[in-house]
Amino acid sequence: MIGNIVARRYARALFALGQKQGDKELKAYGEDLAKIISALEGTPELVRVFRNPIFTVAEKKGILKQILAKLKPGPVISNFCYLLADKGRLDCLPEIQVYYSKLLDEFEGIVRGEIVTAVKLADNMKQEIAGKLEKQSGRKVVMDYNVDQDIIGGLMLKVGDKVLDASIRAQLQILKENIKRGE
Structure with missing residues (x-):
């Protein structure tokens, strides 16, 4: 510290x-x-x-x-x-x-982020995602793209201090927790 x-x-x-x-x-x-x-x-x-x-x-x-x-x-x-x-x-x-x-x-108005998917994204898809993120944030977005087959499908998005986990693995985990609680 x-x-x-x-x-x-x-x-x-x-x-x-x-x-x-x-x-x-x-x-x-x-x-x-x-x-x-x-x-x-x-x-x-x-x-x-x-x-x-x-x-x-x-x-x-x-x-x-x-x-x-x-x-x-x-x-x-x-x-x-x-x-x-x-x-x-x-x-x-x-x-x-x-x-x-x-x-x-x-200072330069850049936001860094990371996208994790189960399969490699095509270049046009990467550009589309980055474009939408830039439009939403109003800032230039620099993304790192990684592949993790353990997420099964969907994607995990980290931009700045925000995390969006829209992976199938996360959805299955939520479903598992709901079943345990009896919901």
């Missing part, structure tokens, strides 16, 4: 700095953070090193310097990462990136 609060504060500060610099920089910061997190996810040992208090700040900065040299982010993101190292907050970097991307989506 505390890490989450810290991550939000750092993300908001970086976002505020990006807003002062302009929309182009705001997006560039998000892209640079995403590249760094992608590299860290590729080698989870690095995140463990950043969390481990046995390693000194200088050692962590040395590792960070090598990562940044390969990825070549902008100077603001590089300095931001070094600041996190100095403050002992490098382990918060993944959470900072997640919250920063949420702030960026909100």
